[in-house]
Amino acid sequence: MSKQVILERLAIAFSIAVICAGIWFWGEQIRYVLETLALAEDY
Amino acid sequence: MDLYPFFDWLDTSMLADISKAYGGVFAVVQMFHLLGMSMLGGMVLVGDLRLLNVLLKDVPSKQVIENTQKWFTVALIVVMTSGIFMSSAVAMKLYYNQMFWAKMTSLALGVTFVYAIRRPLLKFNHDTINPWTIKLLAVTSISIWFTVAASGRWIGFS
């Protein structure tokens, strides 16, 4: 396999992994914010 | 790998003596951090928006990437150097801060991505690379650097 093909496949795998991690991370932040706001309202 | 000893050392190092003592010095270094960040953002955005075919469409994408590369590295060095200085001022606080670790993780991913994958791949003729892969490179790049910046700012609020 040529270097270019290896890099392309790495790029795709890495990108998908990173984007999934990103969605999880920011999802967690949004969840935390919503929780905090809900608590504030209850208070 | 336990990084506590490193942060403990950093917290009491000579660098920390300077960064903790003078709020003015800290502020000036932080200015360089912000300016470096702006340059980094500019280079990343111009490159990525070109890859996404949004900006500078009549300049060959390889030329855009090549031109923004050097200044990206300059900017990265500026933010990392200023970042280390600022970290020394609040090293122990950062060690226990979740956002700081999120930022460091994203930064590590970003640096790995740029220098080990994206840059080497984009050295090849862009017409021979799958257009969707190119777009993916751009989206990943923007996502990572946005996360580095946003989590970085949020350290201050957490």
Add this chain to the structure above:
Amino acid sequence: MLNELLLTFAQWLDTHQWSTDIHESIYMYSWIEATHVLTLMIFLGMLCVIDLRMLGAIFPNVPASKIAERLDKPMIIGFVVMLITGFLLFYAIPVRSTQSIWFRIKVVLLILAGINAFMFRAKMQASSGTWDLDPIPPKRIRIGAIASLVLWAGVVITGRTIAYDWFDCHKQLPEFMYWAAGCVNELAALEP
């Protein structure tokens, strides 16, 4: 005098419910502030590329006017976001901001940077055909680019130092500083 006028205006803004709401919010102020800082990457980022081209340090083989033209739209979008978020930040804490020496210097630098940019655009219009294709533009253009970078660096640093209370009105300051920062009440208290 101007200081009294500005303070009165700021105090009036302070009475607005929205002003208080943003200031006392759990997240709103932080998000507005974070957006303001992060948008620097867009606005100043684009400006950086344009100014670097004007210094001949980037894209030497692309006409300078093309770089300026193409990056103009994202830059303006960034600038508008900076203005809106900037105003909201001022609006949330109007009195302290008005009486902040750093904020005042920042506004002056913003105006100077704006004038510089305006003069620059005029020179750009007049340029195409002359130095446009030169990898390194003529000296006056380079000076304009450096002035731009220095002025905006000033805007950024003074923006950051607003948060520090070194020269806040409640501190012991020389009379001239009270005047410069618009500490109207403190100045009045000094009068015999």
